[in-house]
Amino acid sequence: MVAPRANWKGFIKFGEVSCPVALYTAASSSERIAFNTLNRQTGNRVRREFVDSETGDPVERDDQVKGYEIENGQYIILEPEEVAAAVPDSDKTLKIDAFVPCNEIDGVYFDKPYYLAPDKMGTDAFVLLRDGMKKAKVAAIARTVLFRRMRTVLVRPRGKGLIATTLNFDYEVRSSEEAFEELPDLKIEGEMLELAEHIIGTKKGSFDASAFDDRYEAAVAELVKAKIEGRALPKKKAPPASKPSDLLQALRESAGIGGKKAEPKRTAANANKGASRQKTSKPAAGAKSKSAAAPTRHAG
Amino acid sequence: MAVRPYWKGYLKLSLVTCPVQMMPATSESEKVRFHTLNRETQNRVVSHYVDSVTGKEVRDEDEVKGYQRGENEYVMLEDDELENVALDSTKTIDISTFTPRDSVEWIWLDTPYYLSPNDPVGQEAFSVIRDAMEAQDMVGISRLVISRRERAVMLEPRGKGIVLWTLRYGDEVREEDTYFAGIDDDETADSEMMPLVQQLIKKQTQHWNPKLVIDPVQDRLLDMIADKKKALKKTSKAKAKAPASAPGPNNVINIMEALKKSVAAETRAGK
Numbered sequence: 001m002v003a004p005r006a007n008w009k010g011f012i013k014f015g016e017v018s019c020p021v022a023l024y025t026a027a028s029s030s031e032r033i034a035f036n037t038l039n040r041q042t043g044n045r046v047r048r049e050f051v052d053s054e055t056g057d058p059v060e061r062d063d064q065v066k067g068y069e070i071e072n073g074q075y076i077i078l079e080p081e082e083v084a085a086a087v088p089d090s091d092k093t094l095k096i097d098a099f100v101p102c103n104e105i106d107g108v109y110f111d112k113p114y115y116l117a118p119d120k121m122g123t124d125a126f127v128l129l130r131d132g133m134k135k136a137k138v139a140a141i142a143r144t145v146l147f148r149r150m151r152t153v154l155v156r157p158r159g160k161g162l163i164a165t166t167l168n169f170d171y172e173v174r175s176s177e178e179a180f181e182e183l184p185d186l187k188i189e190g191e192m193l194e195l196a197e198h199i200i201g202t203k204k205g206s207f208d209a210s211a212f213d214d215r216y217e218a219a220v221a222e223l224v225k226a227k228i229e230g231r232a233l234p235k236k237k238a239p240p241a242s243k244p245s246d247l248l249q250a251l252r253e254s255a256g257i258g259g260k261k262a263e264p265k266r267t268a269a270n271a272n273k274g275a276s277r278q279k280t281s282k283p284a285a286g287a288k289s290k291s292a293a294a295p296t297r298h299a300g
Numbered sequence: 301m302a303v304r305p306y307w308k309g310y311l312k313l314s315l316v317t318c319p320v321q322m323m324p325a326t327s328e329s330e331k332v333r334f335h336t337l338n339r340e341t342q343n344r345v346v347s348h349y350v351d352s353v354t355g356k357e358v359r360d361e362d363e364v365k366g367y368q369r370g371e372n373e374y375v376m377l378e379d380d381e382l383e384n385v386a387l388d389s390t391k392t393i394d395i396s397t398f399t400p401r402d403s404v405e406w407i408w409l410d411t412p413y414y415l416s417p418n419d420p421v422g423q424e425a426f427s428v429i430r431d432a433m434e435a436q437d438m439v440g441i442s443r444l445v446i447s448r449r450e451r452a453v454m455l456e457p458r459g460k461g462i463v464l465w466t467l468r469y470g471d472e473v474r475e476e477d478t479y480f481a482g483i484d485d486d487e488t489a490d491s492e493m494m495p496l497v498q499q500l501i502k503k504q505t506q507h508w509n510p511k512l513v514i515d516p517v518q519d520r521l522l523d524m525i526a527d528k529k530k531a532l533k534k535t536s537k538a539k540a541k542a543p544a545s546a547p548g549p550n551n552v553i554n555i556m557e558a559l560k561k562s563v564a565a566e567t568r569a570g571k
Contacts, residue, residue, distance in 0.1 A: 036365075050347050193432055
């Protein structure tokens with residue numbers, strides 16, 4: 001088998017110990033279905049052109065420079081060399097600045113994963129770092145210049161080797177607290193929670209990436225076929241949202257209480273309004289027994 | 301601040317459904333943003349589309365998606381036609397499977413989004429799904445069409461909301477064995493050195509915080525811009541850079557020595 005090509009070679013350094021390592025792309029991105037942009041009037045393909053916003057003249061690649069807007073319409077020009085000069089020279093070293101407990105790491109910062117493997121002879125220091133982190137249940141934070149950009153990288157053990165994941169910078173990540181801050185504090189307890197937990201129990205499984213297929217392209221091809229044949233695909237209708245008053249009933253039916261999955265025929269009248277939101281209900285033996293007692297089911 | 305939702309649709313668990321919205325967890329908005337200028341005129345450069353045959357400019361409203369059927373044969377597809385593609389996963393995240401939170405390995409995580417209820421009416425249904433996953437320490441697995449691909453997605457409760465991750469396709473993650481083939485299966489760390497490494501790790505361990513991912517280069521760019529602004533006419537010289545030197549690899553014999561030095565240094569630094 002041909003040895004894979006490294007994307008980067010250098011050193012990993014913890015304390016005074018360093019060892020030669022190489023990075024390899026661990027995940028690639030597959031292509032999505034490509035559409036071409038057409039001119040509706042002529043049916044011809046379109047192409048992109050770069051023009052001066054004032055004169056309308058095309059601007060050649062070499063004449064395009066980066067400008068930072070300081071005031072309305074006034075720009076500071078930065079030449080590519082200048083931007084490059086802001087990036088420190090690469091010392092080819094992933095220097096570990098800190099270790100962080102694995103369970104504290106916020107995955108939202110993850111960018112791209114790379115396999116990190118020892119380069120050349122002598123894996124002792126590599127194995128030492130790997131097993132040391134494994135034992136302490138930590139990951140390492142290292143920083144280096146990768147592919148001409150300064151990157152922070154998270155290094156953690158994986159099997160026999162290590163995985164280095166580039167991290168997004170602080171200003172590139174929205175805080176989840178801010179994103180969710182306007183949501184009300186609503187804690188679900190009692191029967192509703194137990195029913196939902198029961199439903200989760202009935203749908204237990206595992207994620208198997210190899211069993212997953214992208215059906216989108218085939219669906220678009222089907223859509224195109226229908227269009228050519230002059231058939232219109234049925235419009236999608238929005239599913240009815242579960243109103244708070246219907247929620248308990250929907251949960252009971254979902255939990256398969258009292259028989260087979262029936263049509264979700266629910267009326268506000270039979271919905272045992274709100275009972276589940278209080279701590280009053282205490283279905284000890286789980287949803288099943290509770291369900292048998294539930295008088296709210298309509299045959300449909 | 302309100303951010304325009306990236307996607308709107310429904311979250312569904314069996315017969316429970318609620319309207320939800322989603323936005324990316326990452327954002328470009330705080331990044332130093334450059335515009336492209338014409339060096340000759342200093343005017344902004346804009347891009348527009350021209351007809352590949354007539355060369356004439358194409359107005360935005362005349363741009364339409366084309367599905368290629370043959371070499372020069374296209375079928376036009378309007379956005380609202382595409383909406384009708386026969387997949388429920390364009391509009392509904394129907395949670396089919398639940399799995400323990402730590403059973404989906406990090407390497408499968410691709411892009412994170414924040415998922416929240418889109419209408420007060422769905423607040424309670426959303427909370428039921430979230431809290432039940434939390435109580436069971438489970439994540440939900442479903443399908444969702446995002447940017448013209450149907451993705452496996454993982455739903456993870458987080459605070460008052462849910463983080464939705466797109467998961468990589470099976471063939472996107474490369475087989476690790478190929479890359480780790482050079483490492484002996486049963487090579488383990490030297491037992492004498494282990495306590496020292498543990499000591500070093502312990503001394504350097506800190507809590508996760510976003511300060512670990514600050515970007516010195518962006519700060520430097522902003523400094524450069526500020527300098528240039530001060531002296532608009534002068535050209536500021538790029539700072540001289542110190543030559544970089546790579547450390548030599550440690551050979552087997554002196555790892556122990558280096559570890560001892562490291563721990564000693566950390567001990568001094570820590571006091």
